[in-house]
Amino acid sequence: MSLITQILSEDFPQFQSTNEISATDILSEVFPQFQSTNEISATAYARIDRKETPEAHVFKADLPGLKKEEVKVEVEDGRVLQISGERAAEKEDKNDKWHRIERGRGKFLRRFYLPENAKTDEVKAVMENGVLTVTVPKQEASNNTLPAILRRFLAFYLTLQFLSSRLDFSEENQTSRK
Structure with missing residues (x-):
């Protein structure tokens, strides 16, 4: 226990028997409405791993404490994969006095x-x-298809070739237009 904690523990009971004191602990004692902002969920931004295998796109999310129904x-x-859920707050008994709320609760959407x-x-x-694992199988790629960006580029290039063959850009034509 630090010297500051020892000195403050005489006047402030929240400093007496804990090794972890944070500003939010103190503020929630002084301003009870501050505690509601402390309820920002750890799952509010669910961390998701994404990988691609030869067969599928795989997404994995750690969602401890959630049931599959949630x-x-x-x-x-x-084309948009959406993963969402909610961890609800525990029902409180009026006789309970919470000392610390650290487990995340709330909604998430990715x-x-x-x-x-x-x-x-x-x-x-x-x-x-x-752990939630979402698997999205891949279509078999045929060897004779070009990636979409190459197909678009090829279409653009062929269009330019067609237009340039139809238009006369010779010097005589340019001077006659002036």
Whole structure:
């Protein structure tokens, strides 16, 4: 225990028997309405790992304490994977006096744009031991298809070639226009 904690513990009971004192602890004692801002959830921004395997796009989220009924996985607009959920606050008994609230609670929502090769109608989600795993299978790539950006570039290039063949950019034509 630090010297400051020892000195303050004589006048402020919240300093007496703890090794971890934070500014939010003190503020919540002095200003009870401050405690509601302390309820910002650890799951408010659920951390999600995303990887791509040869067969699928895989998303993993640590969601400890959540049941699978409290988590929703859906595909919106054909290409947006949305993972959302909520951890509700515990029901309080009027006789209970909370000393510390550290476990996260609240809502979370994450969205991921899925690539063109995702089979969005075959999404699978599994919740096991507080870990959500979402698997989005990939379509088999055929060897004769070009990536979308190359197809667009090729279409643009061919359009330019077509237009330049139809338009006369010779010097005589340019001087006659002036």
